[in-house]
Amino acid sequence: MDAVETDVQSKGDSAVVPTVMEEGDAKPADSDVCAVCLGVLQEFCDEAYAIKISDVVKAKNYQFDTMVLSVSLPAQLSVREHSCWLHVKKEVREKSICLDKDDVIQVKEAFKWTMQGLMSKELGGVPISRQTEQFEVGVGFTHPETDSDCHFLAGICSDCFRPTKNKQNVFTKMAVVKALEKVSDEKFLKKFPCPPTRPARKCIAQEVQCLHVSVFVAGRYNKFSRTLPQTPWVIDGEERMESSVEELIAAPLLSSFRAEGFNFSSSGREDVDVRTLGNGRPFALEPLNPHRTRFNKAEVRQLQETINQSSDKIRVRDLQIVCRDAMGHMKEGEEDKTKSYTALIWTQKAIDKDDITFLEETKELKLAQKTPLRVLHCRPLAVRERVIHTMSTCFLDTHHFHLKLRTQAGTYIKEFVHGDFGRTKPNLCDLLKTETDILELDVDSVDVDWPPSIPE
Incomplete structure (x- = not known):
């Protein structure tokens, strides 16, 4: 059996645990495979199998302080458990014994209760904790011989097994339990034997899945290049730029955390030709299924230096490991926070210093901005109200000046300058009564008080 390959959004490391009998090996006609657990408790619920699972975990070399065992059993096993329960219920009723279904331990729980303790011992006494769920070891079993056991339920409860585009098999554990x-x-008794018949073969053990919960790395980045996108620029399946801010930050972190992928987010984003200066833009990176998670402050500082030395196009500061709850601070006040910019402006009409000084007296200028043409392909058409709080100017020559702006987050600066064919009102063309365009744009500050500043 081949191990499943993982990708950037991988759910975890997997490895095949060898079993005594392979899929093709049949039991004789007088099989002693349990009719209910299909061999799970007979063949796999012991110290030997716990050692095999633990060896896989050790080979992956994860760092973790607590663990939990998750178990995936064939959906048809629920049908067999139900059949057995009906048989037991009939027997105890005849003997006037009071027994409720909740008094019966399910196969999955019996397996977990036994195996978690054995695995904890093999892994050095690591605590089992469902509350923290820091590290999950998943084991699964299939039993092709009895796959059709639950098919009769579709004829009785068809509404429980409606096919969907993303569901390859409608006979899921959840659907079967709902139908039962x-x-x-x-x-039920008209369609399925009670008690269930013995199968010829036992279950087949699947890959052992190892999954560590994500950690979160936060910081601020500066972007000094006007040819570097924030995220990979992919057109028609091909990456059109050599690199991106995301990739430059992620590469050293993925290597150090020994992660299988990552998610990247930030407080807004700049265009490829826009620099981000000042204290930088807050960002967070989530390494997926990290094998290493313990870093002291000196090691995190070294990670920051590694990123900064890898390229002169970006710089990272305030790098730190944060908890999941802290991530919300980055998105808090998304509409209310302010950003500051410096733009190099060109005017068609010749100007002097006095022609632009009135802009400094313009406060709380309200804009109505239709979705810009340049992003209309990926954002819904809408009119957004935004505010330019303050502006200041620096005259350069008769056709150029620097314009500094402090705006509400989400304001389209380029469109305010050139008007976007009248889609932004008012715009700088209206204010100066001449055609204007933006030649360069820098983000000077993103006013989000997160993550906490770390002294250099």
Whole structure:
């Protein structure tokens, strides 16, 4: 059996645990495979299998302080458990014994109760904790011989097994359990043997899945290049730029955390031709399924230096490991926070210093901005109200000046300058009564008080 390959959004490391009997090996006609657990508790619920699973975990070399075992059993096993329960219920009723279904331990729980303790011992006494769920070891089993056991339920409870575009198999564990809750005992017993018949083969053990919860790395980045996108620029399946801010930051972090992928987010984004200066733009990177998670302050500082030495196009500061809850601070006040910019402006009409000084007296200028033409392909058409709080100017020559702006987050600066064919009102063309365009744009500050500043 081949191990499943993982990708950037991988759910975890996997490895095949060898079993005594392969799929093709059949039991004789007088099989002793349990009719309910399909061999899960008979063949796999022991110290030997716990050692095999633990060896896989050790080989992956994860860092973790607590763990939890997750178990995936064939959906048809629920049908067999239900059949067995109906058989037991009939027997105890005849003997006037009081027994509720909740008093019966399910196969999955019996397996977990036994194996978690054995695995904890093999892994050096690591605590089992469902509350923290820091590190998850997943084991699964299939049983092709009895796959059709639950098919009869579709004829009784068809509404539980509606196919969807993303669902390859409608007979999921959840759907089967839901159907069993609806079907009457009488209908069930007409369609399925009670007690269930013994299978010829035991279950097949699947890959052992290892998954560490994500960690979160936050910081601020400066971008000094006007040819570097924030995220990979992919057109028709091809990356059109050599690199990106995201990739330059992620590469050293993925290597150090030994992660299988990442998610990147930031407080807004700049265009490829816009620099981000000042204290930089807040960002967060989530390494997926990291194998290493313990870093002291000196090691995090070294990670920051590694990023900064890898390229002169970006610089990172205030790098730190944060908790998931802290991530919300980056998006808080998304509409209310302010940003500051410096733009190099060109005017068609010749100007002097007095022609632009009135802009400094313009406060709280309200704009109505239709979705810019340049982003209309990826954003819905809408009219957004934005505010330019303050402006200041620096005259350069008769056709150029620097314009500094402090604006509401989400303001399209380029469109305010050239008007975007009248889609932004008012615009700088209207204010100066001449055609204007923007030649360069810098982000001077993103006024979000997160992540906390770390002294250099």
